[in-house]
Amino acid sequence: MKRPLLIVVAAIGLVAGSAASQEPPPAPDRALPDAAQEARAQALFEGIRCVVCQHEAIADSPAVIAADMRGLVREQIAAGRSDAEIRQDLVRRYGDFVLFKPPVRLATWLLWFGPVGLMLAVAAGLLLTARRRRSESEALSPEEEARLADIMAEADLRPDPDAKPSDH
Template sequence: MIAPSHIRRMLLAFAVAILLGGGAGAMAADTPLSDPALETRARALMKEVRCVVCQSQSIDESDAGIAVDLRGLIREEIAAGKSDDDIRDFLVARYGDFILFKPPFKTETLVLWLGPFAVLVGGFGFVIWFLRRRPAAGSPTALDQEERKRVAQALSQNNGNEP
């Protein structure tokens, strides 16, 4: 059995390694390009790519470690002379169409594009169905002879007293 003091030392060493090693890599990967035009192009592309951790943010906005890595990757690819389409194709091949905020319209992404409209049409159809199913609001009908007898009998049993 490992002594608790050894476990604490191992955890502390692991935490220090993560903090020192992870932080240094993240800072190096997020260095802007020296050419302002290329950096502007990189930032525009980063705004089109979804963070796979945050999912509601682009990698340009996200502070997640993978977003930092993807920003570094995009800058490296742009510096190497790759086109925006080549970089997008690489990211889609690695992470799927979900990584793009505007996925291409194709069979696999049909639900992403048409799903919101289908939900809207379905909701509208449900409202129409529900409204047609309701009984029409009208004036109450008069009591027939048998219902009048039952009411009179109930009143006579109660001797006219209020309940």
Template sequence: MRSAAVFALLLATPAAAVLPDEMLPDAAQEQRARALSKDLRCVVCQNQSIDDSDAPLARDLRLLVREQIAAGKSDAAVREYVVERYGNFVLLKPPVEGDTLLLWAGPFAVLLLGGAGLILWQRRRPAAAADTALTAAEQAELDRLSGPSD
């Protein structure tokens, strides 16, 4: 019973939101459309490709991609057309350019700022007390509390 549940979870993958009425009749064109759709961001969901999103705008983008492919455009031309209309934000992997530099450098900047903050915090902490030997009275009290030594 338990292994069946684990097996079912392993087989579970996100379902593509592409509906049958969206699909192109030519299998090669449909495969191209799917490949392009996986690289385009749903501008509503933002963390999903248009192939995985069931948002109405994602459907519109999927149809737009398929129209362009059916019109005989190359993959690069379709991608360029979509970027022209929606900007680089629509790409799941935007190119490194002036307007996307923050997207690419942001995580590194946060990491560097966090590291600098940790270093500053560590330096401002009071130094740990140096290890000092116990006084005779402290040693006697420790011996008394720990019991007779064998």
């Protein structure tokens, strides 16, 4: 009797624990009163990556941190900061990864040119491998062909019907 009760209590604990550990939903966004500023904020949201979701812009992300980032962008727009200043502040806080189009500089060369370099390296490797395989073996010398003919005659082997004259 104690065992089934213990299983039920453990199951309830697991369900309640997972429900309690979920992130609460973010507070609803409050748009800027000026329509031009809100349009500017929406345009900025599309170019900024959510640091939790990593594949979504903060405009589309349901994460709480994305909502906080949207609020931060709106605050900075209302304070009169330029788009470049807002991006610089986000990069300062979260790194170049927060931008969908990070700037090209020494630290981000791998992000920009790594995939192309990797594809070129693979193509070069495949090309070298294909060239090595194409090398054909040298033809037999007349002495080697005579020796092979002697071996074939002694072994009483059936000749290959698809063989070329040099293969006999």
